[in-house]
Amino acid sequence: MEPILTAVIPVVIIGIICAAVLVIASKIMAVKEDERFPVIRECLPGANCGACGFAGCDGYAKALCENSDTPTNLCVPGADGVSRKLSEILGVEFADVIEQVAVVHCAGDCNKTHDKVDYHGIESCAAAKLLYGGKGSCIYGCLGLGDCASACPQDAICIENGIAHVDTRKCIGCGICTKTCPNHLISLVADVERVVVTCSNKDKGALTRKVCSNGCIGCKKCEKVCPLGAIKVTDNVAVIDYEKCTDCPDFGVCAKNCTTGCIMISDLSGMHHYKEKTDK
Amino acid sequence: MIKLIVILLSAVFINNYVLSRFLGICPFLGVSKKLDSATGMSLAVIFVMLMATAVTYPIQAFLLIPNNLEYLQTIVFILVIAALVQLVEIILKRYIPSLHKSLGVYLPLITTNCAVLGVTILNVQDYPVNETTTFWWGFAESMINSLGSGLGFFLAMVMFSGVRSAIEGNDIPKSFQGLPITLIAAAITSLSFLGFGGIIENIFA
Structure with a gap:
């Protein structure tokens, strides 16, 4: 057999076995992500200024997803516009932002x-x-x-x-x-x-x-x-x-x-x- | 039997991967800030080292050596390690999300962690299958060596997270704050491990 084939074939086989194991594992142990997260994150301005008190916009979006008590009016840069969108997505009452x-x-x-x-x-x-x-x-x-x-x-x-x-x-x-x-x-x-x-x-x-x-x-x-x-x-x-x-x-x-x-x-x-x- | 104990203890103390061989420094400096994440990282590394050796040693013995493919060692081993790390990540994300979060980017970095690759490659070099040793004996030696190396990593991480928490509260000159003082502390910690040199062999001699 060609030496190149004896080298390539084992590596390919090992790769395929590893891939199969990973696919099965990720199917069995899949974690559901909150589907609202990307939508909420999209609403926020993305300035990562920290005015809301969370670690950047991602942190605030996560807190909004996980904890329903998180106020929607914390984003000062986004002002009323963002607050209105957030309250629509989360289905809570609109809270005015004090700019x-x-x-x-x-x-x-x-x-x-x-x-x-x-x-x-x-x-x-x-x-x-x-x-x-x-x-x-x-x-x-x-x-x-x-x-x-x-x-x-x-x-x-x-x-x-x-x-x-x-x-x-x-x-x-x-x-x-x-x-x-x-x-x-x-x-x-x-x-x-x-x-x-x-x-x-x-x-x-x-x-x-x-x-x-x-x-x-x-x-x-x-x-x-x-x-x-x-x-x-x-x-x-x-x-x-x-x-x-x-x-x-x-x-x-x-x-x-x-x-x-x-x-x-x-x-x-x-x-x-x-x-x-x-x-x- | 005594030989296995010698291998285990020398892997932990004398040939400590972080402090004597200077492999796996990245997670050693990156994740040692908090004891919890240091412990979690070390356990993940122990697991990956054991799994990697369990898979790569047979591959070396039954696939690479009979076909004269030893030169594929590095690439095949990295492939296997990467897959194992991905597996660990999936498992952690599902069952221990808090640990997954605190390990952050360092978990995928185990993939290219030289300590893990180092363990697998040194195992097939130091404990090869030949005329005098059978496959199972070499495999047992390799697994014990991996366990010892993992435990050594664990020891270094836990010790160093203690050192770092002691550094934290001190008034450090501004030019030494952060990484510089950490590196100096790491150097002194590794110096202390020099004292173990030769002890284990002489105890069991």
Whole structure:
């Protein structure tokens, strides 16, 4: 017999036997996969941002399949559209998604505050923070080197005049930037029109005043004028409780009365509300 | 009989596949983070090693040697091992899904795990069928050697998962975090196995 045949035939026979065993085994021990899984996974945006609290879109889809208690409104980037689709597939009641956008709690740009050192180090907020709390005179404020901007999956953050700005029309509310800011200046708020405190300086009024003309000096004027009692000055900085700050009878009174102007009225309507507005 | 015990013990301690022969490092570093998955992986490897030897030794003795096809050893053995690993994967997926999930990609990687291929090839080299040994004796020696190698892998994995959990809580310099410190720990662990050299032979001598 040809040597090539004596080599090929045994290998082919062994291969066929192995294949037969595997086919039989996979038939006998087949595992049924939830047929809803690919459908649900298809609905999700696939950004794997982790805003839902699960490990990526696959994790959320799996949780939805396996556990019927999992809420369908956890996907913030997907918003109402995704929630509606999910509730249709799973046959549960539609739950409204609270769309969120990121807000930077610092407005101390180059016109309002000044640098204390000339920083020539690594272009990263985390690195600059290690060196005497950053280059700016306010150690609580935005470092302006754009760690949040590079972390943002949607390019929604840009650095302008030395501080970070969020483009709420691009922001999907995943919250990745809130974790990267070394000064924890960014938080997520519901994307309807709101007042925002744009300062996080926890020093006493006089000290704050020295370093930034936009800083909250903790004068408590806003506390007194707020008709809903939603503003509280804690650690020398005003904090708005957004659960109480709804349907304000005298909207914007806090911003008008703010001594330094650090409470601002901003249009935070994100991509979803913006679309609705333009559709109308 | 004593010879079998010597083979078993030297496979576990002296010729430990991970720590002395440096085979199968991939799962050793990849799955040793948690004790559960380290144990599961080792049991899967023991099973695959035994099955692979049980199938490849007769193939070598009755198919490859009589037909002068020893040069097909590697490809035939890999084929058999791959099929066995697939079989193990199907079984695990059906009966122990949690273990299947925690092993992840390392389970299919047993297919190309050099420790398994190493065991089968060293078995047919070290315990061949010839004039002095019968097939069954060589087969028994090979199976014992595979069991010992698997147990050695198990020992190394369990020991190292302990070492790693001890490393976990420590304040490690940033440049050593993750893989570097793991590799250093692995090196020191394997150094300790050098101490077993020569012990087993002398005990039973």
